[in-house]
Amino acid sequence: MDEEHLQDDLQVFGANPGDTRAATSHLVCCSSKDRNFTQRLRSFLTIYLLLALSFLLIIVLFAVSLSRVSAISSKLNEVSKDQKHNFSDRDILLFPCGPSSREWEYFGGKCYYFSLSRTSWHEAKARCEEMHSHLAVIDSHAKQNFVTFRTRNERFWIGLTDENAEGEWEWVDGTDYKTTFTFWKEGEPNNSGSNEDCAHVWVSGEWNDVHCTFKCYYICQKPLPR
Template sequence: MDEEHLHDDLRVFRGRNFFQEMPRSDFAVYSLLALSFLLTITLFAVSLSRVSALSSKFHEEHLDRRQNFSGSDLLLFPCGAKSREWEYFDGKCYYFSLSKMNWFKAKEQCEEMRAHLAVIDSYAEQNFITFRTRNERFWIGLTDQNSEGEWEWIDGTDYRHVWVSGKWNDVHCTFECYYVCEKPLPR
């Protein structure tokens, strides 16, 4: 193509009004395409916004579920999902220590775990603890520290209703034994 011919074509193109010379049917098609494009972009933006909102809500519920453990966790770990070292029995949770210490220190350790030394108030509970301790010495919440020979539970419960001769030992409070803590189920 020669340069003169190119300039002529350029002059013709500049002189035309593209939209005026476009047939009406082509204009309608292009207009619909542009409108479809704008609607698609708008729909995409709205969808993205919804997904973001749902994602935030899901994240919040997931955090709540992690803090308040789910029903299945409650069945597997009735004493709490983060308290797997605690054992469940008859509506209470028990901790059996792996280290030995004197009675006072054991009492303090239980209190630090928001519990107390075990108070045995039924034969079933006594059998559970006896079986679980396997003839080892474990501190429980029974003491005669106020008056030698006058036994009392740390919570004031009458101890005589569960006493079975030979099941509990009376050793000095400074003797080092394992210990059993007890607490109610978490709410």
């Protein structure tokens, strides 16, 4: 309704011109306030809606990220467990006795450790057992050649003794001594001076009996890791 029509209507009903202008001004003012209020309300609603959508998006992204982190963590745990029991093809080629046993050498399906310090036969036996192994058993020409090459004329204890019964030599792992390979030095074992109850490899890898308290290097042997 414009101002001229409003004045005409007011005059028809006997209103004064001054009253007409006041009423017109009042209506225009109220109409302007209503429009401002409506615009502000729409602005607030838009802002709240955007905030709500942003919050919802954050929750969704957080849930997706958490799910992915959980999945990755699970896969890493599986890989870690597998690595403890199964080595990669490259690791098997480089370290057949296991990446954590790099000081062990592979030969003929077994792993061997050549010590860097000397000790008695019984102490050497105990040290091998601490490493879940036993003193080496030499039961073939091939293994004898391997040991000979590695010992280089040094004295190394092997897992052979007759301390339970003189002349009755026994391998520590139960291998039958009487039916297997031997490589004694000429004239050995001779029990010289008595109580030479433990065997070591010496010159050119040949075996010799000596007192078990003698200080020698030692060779440990264990199967391949599974």
